[in-house]
Amino acid sequence: MPQVKQSTSGGAQLLDRAVILLDLVANGGVNGVTLKDLTANSGLNTATCHRILNTLVGHKLLARDDKKRSYRLGARMAIYGARAARGPGIISSYDAALTRIRRKTGDTIHLMVRLNHDSVCLDRRDGECVVPTLTGSIGGAVALGVGPGSIAMLAYLDEDEQEFIIRANAERYASYRDLNPDKVRKLIASTRERGYAIDVGELIPGIAGVSVPIFTDGTKASASLGFTLLCAKLTPGSLHQYALMLKEEIAMISDS
Template identity: 30%
Template structure:
């Protein structure tokens, strides 16, 4: 075996191990059974087990001795903390969230993409006394559910979007009845045309929202900003006004990211 072949095999093993780590992380801290990892990775059970053993030795993954399921290990937490010190979307977005809530009077949100899901990081309340309760900090929904999550989905390149659609379709079929493939297709097209996503009360009746994507300097979609309000405050003219506010603040956040990561 040549040196190039050895290096190629080693790189493939690293890629496989890291893909399994990502799959486990997508479960949001819950334990993952072996059957799910083999099904979602497309790898054989012996290969998955071999990769998991390597991750366990490094402390990135641990196995429950009773259930035999897998979860993120303590070293994953340490790595996450180190990454957060360099890059924390909430830190970059906090000023914008306050400005959006103050200017609109409604609740503003920042969400971050986590695999096939969008997770709400923060909710900033506006002054308007009647508030929608559809999204709270820590809530996790499949991409496409809600304005922010739809903005994330629609901002993906076509190839990535096609793969993500396959992943979220079964998720949406479980508890998100109004998010049919036809509705998702229409919402993506509308978002791409307008530059912002609209949730017309699909998840929770009378709770509407506008969302825009936030991208990294590399072009990768990181998360989204959104504003939610009751339906009576979401007429067409106001939708456009809110969208302008969100696009303005998303541009500010992206500029901060470029400066922080040395792209300017």
């Protein structure tokens, strides 16, 4: 399943195709991705695929493992990534806030962002006690609809967009206990009422989460800021307090 919209080529077909391949490689496992996989999953002609891959390798956006005959992300990607994180952008904007919140609460914080049908972790601070999270680490992704960090974003999109994403992700929900499209729709509804998303032990036993949407253009959310913590740490009303703290931080950053 190609993670990137194929059509809508505004006069740059080759670039669209390159991104499809980059995405497939980026989502590939630790063994890299082989040409065969890439042609199969991208739907591109073998020769075309190969030519694009060669160019990407030439620019070091990808790297080829000659022994395993597989492709992986290249050095230039790592460099660009480091600069993207350090340069202007959402990561830098929230850097100080993450550190501050971490110091204040001692819990695990993460900054999530939407990418196609996924919710991806852009940055995080690990809490005092290690808690398992859905995305694992920076760069990790889950299907939009899974976990409060992603629901907080999904809840604040256009309704048709929500529906489209939920349908597209339906099969992926199956690997989580008690999760399905209807459940996601209910979570969206309760999130909109509440103003933030929560989960108390439903996805990972004993682990709770609170997430607040970050709005970029008024009504639509493109990112979220959230906690992951132990259910044992919860007291009545504490989730709400957490949400308030997050909202304050977001408000401060949005103003500047």
